[in-house]
C-alpha cells in the first residue's frame with residue numbers, strides 16, 4: 001500500500017515536471033542585439049540600452065584610442081575589431097571564461113566590456129588591444145608590462161597618484177620583488193601587482209622613452225640589463241630613491257578601500 005502511494009507520488013511528480021517543460025518551451029523570448037560600425041570598429045549592444053548611452057560608450061572608446069596612442073607615441077589604429085558590451089560579470093564569464101569587467105582578445109579581434117559609469121574598464125582593455133596589435137602578445141615574463149601599461153592608462157579608481165601608492169607599498173613593505181612580477185605576475189596580490197607595475201611602466205616611459213620600453217616588452221624581462229643597463233635590484237633602488245625624494249615622510253593611506261579595487 002505504502003509502495004503504491006510512493007509510486008503514484010513519483011508518477012504525478014513526473015507528469016507535472018513534463019508539463020512544466022512543455023510550458024517553458026512553448027514560447028520563445030526574443031533577445032535582440034544591435035550593432036553599429038564606426039571607422040574600423042563595430043560596437044554591439046543589447047537593444048535595451050538607450051541610444052544616447054550607446055553613443056557615449058562609443059565616444060569613450062574613441063577617446064581611449066586617441067589617449068592611448070598618445071601615451072605610447074603611436075599615431076594610427078586601423079585594425080578591424082568588435083567591441084561587445086555585455087550586461088554583467090556572469091555574462092562575461094559565459095562568453096570569455098572569466099568573470100572580469102573587461103577582456104581583450106586581439107587574436108579574436110574582439111573585446112568584451114561591461115558598461116560602467118564609474119571605473120570603466122574600456123580604456124584599460126583598449127590599451128591591451130592596441131599594444132598587442134602593434135607589438136604582439138608579450139612573452140610571459142613581460143606580462144607585468146602589459147597589465148602595468150593598461151593600468152597606467154586606465155587608472156586605478158584611487159585618488160592617490162601612482163607615486164603615492166608606491167610610497168605606501170614601500171612604507172608598508174608590500175612592494176613585490178621585480179623578479180616575482182616577472183616570473184609569476186598573476187600569482188601576486190592583485191591590487192599591488194597591477195598598480196606597482198603601472199607605476200614602473202610610467203617611470204620607465206617618462207624617464208627612458210617608449211622605444212626601450214617597447215623592446216623590453218617584446219624581448220622579455222631577461223633583457224632588462226642589455227636594454228636599460230640595470231638589473232632588477234638596481235631598478236628597485238632607483239624607484240625607491242625617486243619615490244622617497246618626492247614623498248620623504250609617511251603618507252596616510254586607506255589600504256582596505258584601495259584593496260577593494262573598482
Ligand SMILES: [Zn+2]
Nearest residue numbers: 124128147150
Ligand atoms: Zn588587463
